[in-house]
Amino acid sequence: MLQMQLFRILLLFSLKLAAAEEKYKKLNLSRINDSMYVVDASFYVGSDEQQINLVQIDTGSSDFWILDKSFCDSPTSEEEENHNGYSNQESCEVYGSFDSNNSDTFQATDREYYIEYGINSADMITSSGQLVSDQVSVGDIHLDELYFGLVTNTTSLPPTLGIGPISREANLSYYNFPYQLQREGLIDVVAYSLSLGQSKGELLFGAIDHSKYNGTLLKTPILQAGSGGTQVLLTGVALTNGSSSVFNETINEGYIYFDSGTPISPLPAKHFDDLFKHHGWEYDRDAMSYLIECGREGEKSILGHTLEYTISGDIVIKVPFEQMVVTVESDGKCYSTVAVTDDESFSFSNDAPFFLAGDEVLRNAYVVYNLETQELAIAPAANNPEETEEDIEIISEDFDIPKAKDYSKFLEYWSTAPPSVTDYAPSSTSSGSISGETGSTSESSTSEDIAPSSVKPLTLWGFAVFFCQLLI
């Protein structure tokens, strides 16, 4: 009997040890300038660990890129200066730069690197240079080899860590940061969970923190559309004012795209036109937004509202409308603006409503991205996610989350079968060594032939440019 007990204790103990060895990695995030989440640690690149100070985190793009040393000494273009007010030299001081000549492990490729961000082609911001590889460390993560863009010309600072699917890599195909974590054995499954608080956030690779959400996680498939982001099915959008409903619309095949690289969350004009106009807001196409002078009655009567997104018929993410407002000053006047777009190219097809869920929306949700099973799991965020006691569980290969809701309701709204995982299979679209094939950007769309879309992360600078056009 005693032996039996001892055996059980030993067994429990060894199970505990096994659990302690389970793999996940955490990156702390912080929100800066009310406009972006950056990794709360420096990156160290190359054998001589050159420091990159400030890197934005972006679920809406898929490449890591940093400044090449040669950028620092090149003349500052007017465009660049307009975007962040820094000279190239100053940008290098703020963000850090990389001199490949000083790293023994650096490897160049013959591939040019080129990425565009923005939501309409007239206002794209870009970064270009060369695709290269080297060792990279951040926090307690060390990768022996990571491909990244070494950028010599850019209007889209700060440097960015894009963690989206391989299919969204700029114009190349390779194992990006989340995939490389798995290849080097730091995590088991290419999946991560994102929690954004008011001033801090947390990105867990390979695990879920159950303390960061309120209620139940809903699993839902990532839908193929446009250039292959991480959009899921939006089945309803409602607006309430306290307990009264302003509108409540059921949507058949809509999309919501969770993009942490975007500070704003533009709404489709056709759904919000009446509401804003009714309250005296004016739409400005160039500014892509509704505006009203701060303090007007029409401002107050709208800001108390709550927007409710229903995902896959089953889970509701509530966003206080107040959080979607940007305040801009011009000519001594204050304007409240809500980003709205009537640009049809912004939606995946003319009939499918498309909601870009940037940081404002993401702060009210907990989103688990599983790039291997091509699913997200979503729940409303916990009240104060920055202060919860962590409750971490490793993400299993079959994405089996205890108590998570499966997407049975999804099929009531979506006429075709969920997209198959093999359409995205990373092993067929990328190889560790960069070969001649690109492949991943080809659109292997299913029945929906959804309009090619240039929806890419929009930075606050892109947005600010619209305002400048309007207000100055």
Ligand SMILES: *[C@@H]1O[C@H](CO)[C@@H](O)[C@H](O)[C@H]1NC(C)=O
């Ligand atoms: C994240 O922040 C917490 C609290 O400040 C700290 O204890 C922890 O070590 C940090 N983790 C990493 C990986 O930087």
Ligand SMILES: *[C@@H]1O[C@H](CO)[C@@H](O)[C@H](O)[C@H]1NC(C)=O
């Ligand atoms: C944040 O805002 C400050 C003050 O406007 C500015 O100097 C700084 O460059 C901004 N930081 C970034 C990363 O844009």
Ligand SMILES: *[C@@H]1O[C@H](CO)[C@@H](O)[C@H](O)[C@H]1NC(C)=O
């Ligand atoms: C690296 O070395 C090459 C060859 O000596 C030189 O042309 C290049 O300018 C150097 N790069 C930097 C960033 O100093």
Ligand SMILES: *[C@@H]1O[C@H](CO)[C@@H](O)[C@H](O)[C@H]1NC(C)=O
């Ligand atoms: C990526 O785009 C740039 C600029 O358009 C181009 O020069 C380069 O060849 C492209 N690379 C690949 C691999 O397609």
Ligand SMILES: *[C@@H]1O[C@H](CO)[C@@H](O)[C@H](O)[C@H]1NC(C)=O
């Ligand atoms: C930098 O990129 C911009 C935008 O793509 C382009 O207009 C400009 O000519 C480029 N500058 C250099 C020096 O290559």
Ligand SMILES: *[C@@H]1O[C@H](CO)[C@@H](O)[C@H](O)[C@H]1NC(C)=O
């Ligand atoms: C919107 O309508 C749906 C279906 O009738 C209902 O379940 C939901 O509670 C409504 N939402 C609001 C905010 O009124």
Ligand SMILES: *[C@@H]1O[C@H](CO)[C@@H](O)[C@H](O)[C@H]1NC(C)=O
């Ligand atoms: C929303 O509710 C508030 C408080 O009940 C009220 O003052 C305001 O007029 C309402 N707004 C609209 C648009 O009905």
Ligand SMILES: *[C@@H]1O[C@H](CO)[C@@H](O)[C@H](O)[C@H]1NC(C)=O
């Ligand atoms: C969960 O949401 C409910 C209802 O909004 C709230 O009362 C409760 O405090 C929340 N719990 C946490 C842990 O955020």
